[in-house]
Amino acid sequence: MLARVPTSFKRLPRAVREQQMLDAAVKVFSRRGYHAASMDEIADDAGISKPMVYAYLGAKEELFTACLHREGTRLMEAIAAAVEPDLPADEQLWRGLRAFFRFVGAHRDGWAVLYRQARGEPPLAGAVVTMRGRMIDVVTGLLERALAARGREVRASELEIMAYALVGASESVADWLADHPEADADRAATRMMNVAWLGAGQLLDGELWRPADAG
Amino acid sequence: MLARVPTSFKRLPRAVREQQMLDAAVKVFSRRGYHAASMDEIADDAGISKPMVYAYLGAKEELFTACLHREGTRLMEAIAAAVEPDLPADEQLWRGLRAFFRFVGAHRDGWAVLYRQARGEPPLAGAVVTMRGRMIDVVTGLLERALAARGREVRASELEIMAYALVGASESVADWLADHPEADADRAATRMMNVAWLGAGQLLDGELWRPADAG
CATH class of the missing domain: 1.10.357.10 (Tetracycline Repressor, domain 2)
Structure with a gap:
């Protein structure tokens, strides 16, 4: 998964990363529904590690609310x-x-x-x-x-x-x-x-x- | 729990029992919400054993749909x-x-x-x-x-x-x-x-x- 993250990505400011995570989360929640959506798929789609998604935006409920x-x-x-x-x-x-x-x-x-x-x-x-x-x-x-x-x-x-x-x-x-x-x-x-x-x-x-x- | 069931109850026809279970289920779902509602509480409120509720109306999702x-x-x-x-x-x-x-x-x-x-x-x-x-x-x-x-x-x-x-x-x-x-x-x-x-x-x-x- 981390292999997909471009090197330059690591230097992106927090706000931009958050928007990328939210873009991925909106896509996955829309496609799968709240209950079936997995944090793994969201992290994967955003090209960010799962612990990083939790660190930035919290657990699934907080992420959905965001x-x-x-x-x-x-x-x-x-x-x-x-x-x-x-x-x-x-x-x-x-x-x-x-x-x-x-x-x-x-x-x-x-x-x-x-x-x-x-x-x-x-x-x-x-x-x-x-x-x-x-x-x-x-x-x-x-x-x-x-x-x-x-x-x-x-x-x-x-x-x-x-x-x-x-x-x-x-x-x-x-x-x-x-x-x-x-x-x-x-x-x-x-x-x-x-x-x-x-x-x-x-x-x-x-x-x-x-x-x-x-x- | 069974102690609360009046003796006469056992002779009620199936349709009447089902309505009693549904009455209890509507009350509990309304009060607790779908996810928090427990089959135990519904069975208890209806004065019927939980296996009997499952036997009559199925699992929680089917019960809610009913x-x-x-x-x-x-x-x-x-x-x-x-x-x-x-x-x-x-x-x-x-x-x-x-x-x-x-x-x-x-x-x-x-x-x-x-x-x-x-x-x-x-x-x-x-x-x-x-x-x-x-x-x-x-x-x-x-x-x-x-x-x-x-x-x-x-x-x-x-x-x-x-x-x-x-x-x-x-x-x-x-x-x-x-x-x-x-x-x-x-x-x-x-x-x-x-x-x-x-x-x-x-x-x-x-x-x-x-x-x-x-x-």
């Missing part, structure tokens, strides 16, 4: 970069959804699989609950601002249920997208927007929604 | 009993959603927890995929008939994405409901309807939706 955290942070960054707070609420939601589905579409073997695995697994589910919580907060805030801009107010618990519905719907369509390699991410985002925004529309003004750049 | 199957079938029965095919599509969806959330609300410790656990667990997830598939088929059919009744047609893949969104949104709101013991199931169903139906409304006619019995 993968999920890195992929989740990348996803959140992609969404945050796409949403501009000065835009109208529907444009913000559209850009956020499009960034979400583009990310999922571009990481069909990574993000969606990890997230799906972690969702039901008690030791791992905590990380998903945290990430979902962040998404739900973002959507709740978006709905709240949209209502405020229209001079309306709705009880926080109502907005929360609506945010759960929107996030759950997006997760489900992301599952669909992950399972359909031929499907187009932007198209999925548009469909999702038609479900999501028109639902939220009852709180707002219930008009048909179309992306501004679709004419 | 729990999920029973709860899922009860849920489907509750939904089917609530939906009348002659009603308008929105009334059908409303009754289906209300039955769904009432079931989840009445089984906060059972169904939702089992379903959540199974979702991400490779050996168990198959049963959830099957059940989700049935729900998605039901919703797709509902949307299709609603469109046909309006003389409209939409590509099957579009309807499928919309059904994924609706089922995912319902699952997510069910999670919320399972976590909020004080929340009202009918209220959650109404909120969900407002998200779901108005989204589907773009394919239909986009009007505000209210339950017929709310005046």
Whole structure:
């Protein structure tokens, strides 16, 4: 195994090595599933000794959580970069959804699989609950601002249920997208927007929604 | 342990014993999680010897799948009993959603927890995929008939994405409901309807939706 490691590799900074281990771990977890994935295969794929993987990132559960955290942070960054707070609420939601589905579409073997695995697994589910919580907060805030801009107010618990519905719907369509390699991410985002925004529309003004750049 | 079993128990028919074992298993799986749940505790809770549990329902994975199957079938029965095919599509969806959330609300410790656990667990997830598939088929059919009744047609893949969104949104709101013991199931169903139906409304006619019995 060590024979495969190029000499120059040993001089790589810690952060770069960690990313290589995480790349290998995401690949192996996605392919094998959490339980069947072996630390040997991850170490082998990363071209690093197993004790080194443990030393850098810990045991399997910590390693999986680190993968999920890195992929989740990348996803959140992609969404945050796409949403501009000065835009109208529907444009913000559209850009956020499009960034979400583009990310999922571009990481069909990574993000969606990890997230799906972690969702039901008690030791791992905590990380998903945290990430979902962040998404739900973002959507709740978006709905709240949209209502405020229209001079309306709705009880926080109502907005929360609506945010759960929107996030759950997006997760489900992301599952669909992950399972359909031929499907187009932007198209999925548009469909999702038609479900999501028109639902939220009852709180707002219930008009048909179309992306501004679709004419 | 056997001292706790009433004498009359031994004469119970197999089907009744199985239901008692499943009741115990649902309780223990919900409380402990799939991995931490022990067959000893399940047998003890059911007042039946562990070899007998294995003989009747198999090992832990089969037992969990049997729990999920029973709860899922009860849920489907509750939904089917609530939906009348002659009603308008929105009334059908409303009754289906209300039955769904009432079931989840009445089984906060059972169904939702089992379903959540199974979702991400490779050996168990198959049963959830099957059940989700049935729900998605039901919703797709509902949307299709609603469109046909309006003389409209939409590509099957579009309807499928919309059904994924609706089922995912319902699952997510069910999670919320399972976590909020004080929340009202009918209220959650109404909120969900407002998200779901108005989204589907773009394919239909986009009007505000209210339950017929709310005046």
